Amino acid sequence: MRYELYYWPTIQGRGEFVRLALEEGGVDYVDVARQRKRGVAAMMKIINDRRAKRPPFAPPFLKAGNLIIAQSANILLWLGPRLALSPRDEAGRLWAHQLQLTVADLLAEVHDTHHPVSSALYYEEQRAVAKECTAAFWKHRVPKFLGYFERLLDKSGGNYILGRGVSYVDLSLFQVVAGLRYAFPNRMKRFERRIPRLVALHDRVVARPRIAAYLASNRRIPFNEEGIFRRYKELDQ
């Protein structure tokens, strides 16, 4: 099975959580919109296909044979058992998915820090509100979300959040730590002493051979100011 991932070609964004799973799974996949021949046009063609019975609302989506699956957490729910990145039993798979949905909630709040008013406006048009939003995010939300994952790591009984085996949730938590470090280097530096297990998990994921190879390749798009995690000096004080 050759998987086709469709996502914006110049950002990590929500597609990155799927990319990390495909890379760790060691499977054959194409990042379609990044291919010169097909590009974003191939992605938009599927989104705008008025004959499609089940069109995706937005990228990312994954094509696997005739199946098209959208919503990153939904894609990972489906991919998990196929890539050996989620538990075999139903309760375990639901638990992994539940955590992934909590990661998705966190990501929406990260995006809101720089775009609290509207995604249709430039950051510069909502900078003052973004400062307020970011302050509240770091005061209330980061401790709540990351504190939760830190506690789970404490009681997981293994090196990873579900226990002994790595799962797509671990890959996503690596991305969260890496993203917060990119976007808020000063704030994150101060905060990291409160989440030693999450930092250790980040390092453990980075050291996995397939992830290390991926991160060193040009398949990994660098962080930038178009994605979820954006670095703006004035939000990091």
Added chain:
Amino acid sequence: MRYELYYWPTIQGRGEFVRLALEEGGVDYVDVARQRKRGVAAMMKIINDRRAKRPPFAPPFLKAGNLIIAQSANILLWLGPRLALSPRDEAGRLWAHQLQLTVADLLAEVHDTHHPVSSALYYEEQRAVAKECTAAFWKHRVPKFLGYFERLLDKSGGNYILGRGVSYVDLSLFQVVAGLRYAFPNRMKRFERRIPRLVALHDRVVARPRIAAYLASNRRIPFNEEGIFRRYKELDQ
């Protein structure tokens, strides 16, 4: 199986999407935090249980035997087949879940209209930004989200969004229409001419005997200014 739903007792909120499914499914369930004897304390006990291996991050969560499932879309994913409110095949179940996750994304944006800066602040402290956020939401996001569901209804081949049979997604779309009507009566009145199929779906759900009985009962908490959909005159102009 007697289900236990745990959610804040005074709001519809995200718990309502689960309540609607349990009601339409006609199953035995307890809305635990609304019971005089157990109340919110019973809910917080589970959330704060430091010995729990899989504690929920936040309500709503459902207890079914020993299983505790959180995240409303995840709960519906699990309940769907058990209540005959989702397709039998895997692709159909993924599609229903994908739509539910898109509803969840919309709900987060609805909440942001009145709390764009932070949930930790009062509405009155962010009213000016809320006005801007609401304007952008109605200009860009409502047409995109509801237009998407309207198109799906057009091609579903039946009275419901997945075709001939009702699903939990239909119940959720009813709640979205009802909620937008409550929060933004003027805006919604103008907008409804663009979504005749969604309005018809809303009416069809309301007419279902179990839903009609539920809506007429005191199990249905009225809309109010503590939930996702809040009515503020100044946001509805």
